[in-house]
Amino acid sequence: MAVAEESHFGRAAARLGIAQPPLSQRIQRLERELGVRLFERTSRQVTITEAGRLLLAEARELLARSESFLAAARRVRDGETGLLRAALPPDLPGETVAALLDDFGRRHAGLELELHELSTAQQLARLAAHELDVGVVHHPCDVSGLELGPVLRRELGVLLPRHAPEAGLDAVPLGSLTGYDLILFPRPAAPALYDDLLTACARGGYTPAAVRHGQGASFVRGLVLSARAVALAPRDAAHPASADVVWRPIAGDPPAWRHSAAWPKGRGDAAVQAFADAAAHALRTTAGAVPDAPARPLHLRPASEFWL
Known part of the structure; x- marks a missing residue:
């Protein structure tokens, strides 16, 4: 793994804390045992072969399991009942x-x-x-x-200012939110879900002019109140003591979070x-x-x- 990631025997040896010749010998012995060539070597560089690339993921998993096994053994040795x-x-x-x-x-x-x-x-x-x-x-x-x-599915509604016209509706059509920015969690947190929600909004006739990012309840509430923005959230996201932000269900087939x-x-x-x-x-x-x-x-x- 170290040689594959460093593409250099000298750097890999330094990373492993051993000399370069023993590392080269270990790689050669491993290639003989496996019956495949793992690396192409020149005087200038080391390149992983196709066989080596295919086996690299297995090698990582073996090492991870080895470390997990040793950690479990240490817990048993120390009298721990277990850790999840x-x-x-x-x-x-x-x-x-x-x-x-x-x-x-x-x-x-x-x-x-x-x-x-x-x-x-x-x-x-x-x-x-x-x-x-x-x-x-x-x-x-x-x-x-x-x-x-x-x-499990949690249907989403919309958080919006209490004085907004849409707050008077029993169920809010997505298309009626046109003109509001949309507050979503940052995309890196769940990229596929983020794209899924934007697609669902577009299908419902709502394409926000801008997407604002927030996760904390107080921060999202502040954006809803001051930035002409709405947020998609399950019913439990609406704080019962909040007098200025309300939650309303979305009409039709609402988007949902699935866990x-x-x-x-x-x-x-x-x-x-x-x-x-x-x-x-x-x-x-x-x-x-x-x-x-x-x-x-x-x-x-x-x-x-x-x-x-």
């Missing part, structure tokens, strides 16, 4: 987080839960690097290499499953989430369509 590394997206309401923790604590009282607040993109990166055991992600996203819990637990394939042990079950139960009971489409294979598509 989990993550939730920033937009889940506090009641959902509390319900999840309470439910999981009852299911696995002896397990230490290391919980992080991470965007979908951050979770996917850490799951791929085996730095996270399980998370709750937004769909659509790239689910290759992952197993999923049930996909599910996700974990690397083949690594869904009892603790992971308990977290996935607790997350699904908390979303249903505290955030009004409902099952999405009937169970069927999930695929990533580059446009806004979620299911094939």
Whole structure:
């Protein structure tokens, strides 16, 4: 891995803390054991072969699993009962987080839960690097290499100033929001979902003049009040004590957030499953989430369509 990433035996040896000749000998021995040539060598450079490139991902996974195995052995040696590394997206309401923790604590009282607040993109990166055991992600996203819990849907409405004409409607058509800027989370947090929401708005007749980015509830509320902007959010995002910002459902077929637990394939042990079950139960009971489409294979598509 070091030679492939450095494309240079000297730099790779320095990175590994060994001399260059033993490193070259180890690579040659590995090539003999595998029966394939991993690198093309010249006096000036080292280039990975096609066979080496194809095996590199497997090598990374083997090393990651080795490190995970050693970490587990250390925990056993030190008498620890276990650790589950989990993550939730920033937009889940506090009641959902509390319900999840309470439910999981009852299911696995002896397990230490290391919980992080991470965007979908951050979770996917850490799951791929085996730095996270399980998370709750937004769909659509790239689910290759992952197993999923049930996909749950939270329909979105619109947050807008109480004095806005649209606030008097029982349900707001997307087309009536023309003239308002749209407040969304930053695109890097969940690129496919971001594009999906903009496509849904366009299909409903609403193309915002500008997209403003915000995630914190107070910051979004300030933009809604002072910037002639609206935000798409589930019902639980509306603070009941707020007198100046209201939530209204969207007419017709509203856009939605879709969540599910996700974990690397083949690594869904009892603790992971308990977290996935607790997350699904908390979303249903505290955030009004409902099952999405009937169970069927999930695929990533580059446009806004979620299911094939």
